[in-house]
Amino acid sequence: MSSSKAFSADFDSTRYRLLTEASEAKDGDCVLYWMGRDQRVEDNYAMLAARGIAKEQNVPLKVVFPFYTSFNDMSVRQFTFMSKGLEEVERDCRALNIPFMVKVSSPDQVAETVSEAAKEHKAGAVVSDHMPLKIFKEWNAAVAADLDKSDVPLFQVDAANVVPVWVASDKQEVGARTLRPKINKLYSRYLKEFDKVEANTEKCDLGPLTNWKEVLGSLDAKKVDLSVSVPSTFVPGRTAAMAAFQDFCDNKLKKYADNRNDPNLDVQSGMGPWIRFGQVGFQRLALNVKKLGKYSDGVAAFIEEGVVRRELSDNFCFYNSNYDTLTGAAGWARESLQLHSTDAREYTYTKEEFEKALTHDDLWNAAQIQLVNEGKMHGFLRMYWAKKILEWTTSPAQALEWGVYLNDKFSFDGSCPNGYVGVGWSVMGVHDMGWKERDVFGKIRFMNYNGCKRKFDIFNFVSKYEPAAGNALAAGGEIAVEKKAKKSAKKQKTK
Template identity: 30%
Template sequence: MNAVPPIRIRKINDASVNDKGCYILYWMISNRRVRCNFSLQRAVEWAVRLKKPIVVLEALRSGYPWASDRFHRFIIDGMADNIRMLQNHGFVHYYPYVEPHADAGKGLLANLAKESCIVITDDFPAFFLPKMVDAASKKIPVKLEAVDSNGLLPLRGTDRTYPTAFAFRRLLQKVLPDHLLAYPEIDPLKGLRLPAAVAPPETILKRWPEALNLMENGEVDLGRIPINHNVPPSRLKGGAREARKRLLEFIHRRLSGYETDRNHPDEDAASGLSPYLHFGHISAHEVFQEIADSEEWFIHKLSEKAQGKKYGWWGMRASAEAFLDELVTWRELGYNMCVFRKDYAQYESLPDWAKATLLTHEMDRRPYLYDRAALEDAQTHDPLWNAAQRQLVREGRIHNYLRMLWGKKILEWSLSPREAVEVMIELNNKYALDGRDPNSYSGIFWCLGRYDRPWGPERPILGKVRYMSTKNTARKLRIQDYLAAWGPEVEL
């Protein structure tokens, strides 16, 4: 087994390894999968070194921001998959825990850690997870390591943020080849011989019961958990099995036309993988490898020129390179922002030129003004925008191209740019399966100028921020089937 690259391992506290502990504890918080998981691979390294079994704790809080039936169900789908994938490994005890009420899980991690040699967790740079890990580090009596399994480029593969996708792409083309050789194990548990699994003490299991009963026959009773029941589960099923199924379906049916069809809502040519990447049900490494295999690609096909160009560097077909630009460049650009800017979700994080031009036009007259309730209920004059909002509320996603229009119009229809940011974050994080994610915040703030440049002519309200028109969008794109599915057909 290859070692986890040191650049992906971060020491969180100053405690020591307890050689006399009963097990290696993997606290699974964002890489909610078995395959291609550097965190689990690191836990295996310690298990082999110390000759100990592994306990995998996957806990689901009920009191986190925007907790709802939609997100709980998606995560619990993944837990059910993890049960199936881990149950045949006699040296692993999988411990799924779902809080019955807010703060009921307090003390669980610390008590499990007391019996462990070391705790391994996931290094995710956004939402409440960094603060949660930091708080836990003060209560865990053994060494705590956070492992980065987020993308092809390690989070600390650079030491600064990048202002544009072009600049970040050029960096990737310079440094990524070395990291592509350090690939996570597809199945880090395969072929291992370790001591038999050790169940946590009965006192722990009694106080914090395992959530196996929530997953019997695939049925999940969410009604007794104090979360938002007004955001129902999406028709999209979560979990590693569904993620891999969607990946292979995308490659076989839609990848070849991705470059030309992805912007057309009627074609629905996107991969649909963003929720699964967000919840860690599939790895960016696994997605990349399947794309590469379908292209019969090897690393020697990479161009030696790091010019920051979107096409030509990978040595694949244009459709595959267009998809990889989304998966690697744009997705990991968002992670880069979250690592180095703690204000990544705040208005102040916008580039200076964007803040200046929006301030200049902040008092411009708005032809249309909608409060958050009207926007949430898709009660605007714009049928295409309403359709996108309905898709978000009902399905938990918006077509990728229309997501940009969605944000631009909220900026135009709000009292101020700051209010627009607040509304976008609230609606996106409340309903989107891939919300609360670095890539999702990139999309929101792109609508106000992040990763972009000043545009002319200068316009009311937006100033020099890039403008998007519903009429132009409707004229360029095939949208009739989309409007029929998510809203009435109206001439735009």
């Protein structure tokens, strides 16, 4: 982190870090905001930073969005969600007389695209937002190296976390218990109302509207699965997000603290997809729930998830570049998984069987069907689901890979730090501790069907996803309804 004369005095210098040797905005024709993770105009510190520098320099702000034609295991489902959200961003930019330029680029070309845009528009400074995934780090490093050749600074702003990831902690945290006190200390300093983005006052050529159909049509069909459906469960864009959030505040927040782990009670916020694509920032949600002045338990639980847990995921990916492989696990977990990697597995499934929900377990199948049909699995079931992938694959490395693959292909909120950490927690004990040693799992925390039964009515959940039970029977399993009947017969006998 360093301060720069580019920023006005009231911009918090700890929100950004400088990625170039060059540290001061040059005379230029504009300031360029390279939008990546934080795909919104309002409540976006990167946008505000770029606008602020532009104002200091007396030049307009321009925004470039390199639309990557593939990204990890993202399918057409998430790309559609992203592009529709960006349509709203484009409208919001134009309303502020800010040019918004979408440049279709393969992942290999993203850095070049940004550098070229900076040159073409004679940017005196470039601002990027922050995503701790490897490919974003590589893109930023490449852009910084290129900008240094012409003495143009690149400022990177953490606009996704309430407490910037590099401020919250200077190292990989052990878990929520070690990050929480650090965040709590800094939280009120950073949880502030946002300024409004000022319109460009200069005459700006806004260019033609983006042809979004053409942009979506440019996806790399070799890498992006175009056959995945796009359910209407989550309506893209900030406006829809805020409407869904209002519904959460009005109807669900009061039950959130006690019931968020019951998959039959839909009381989670469902904000994951919008947060993932930065269509809303969690800081806005935190500010709004605090303003309500009621449901204090619900508010506290929501902030714990959205600030402490979410920022813990960013912390992990920021400080551990092996977040997506077993190498990223703690020593105890790696050793234990290795020791048990050759244990006999009672069941094993192929990737296709998992994808098609063809296991012997009706609950697992129902969760997978929910993911495929609705684009998001209930948070509690995500844990059970990923742990069973560990139990029913031939190696932990395979389980990690397939868990990430299925999450990223089908979940609207996949392909992000929370996804890697969620699967990592389940499969390789990230942020967890060693538990009683058992087959296959070693010391990784175990979850089972009976445990779920104690928490919620499995039969009720499974019956919402019809093929789940049939698939389980076909795979030789028992189903919730039979288990229920057996249990009550047993009870009768013992009376």
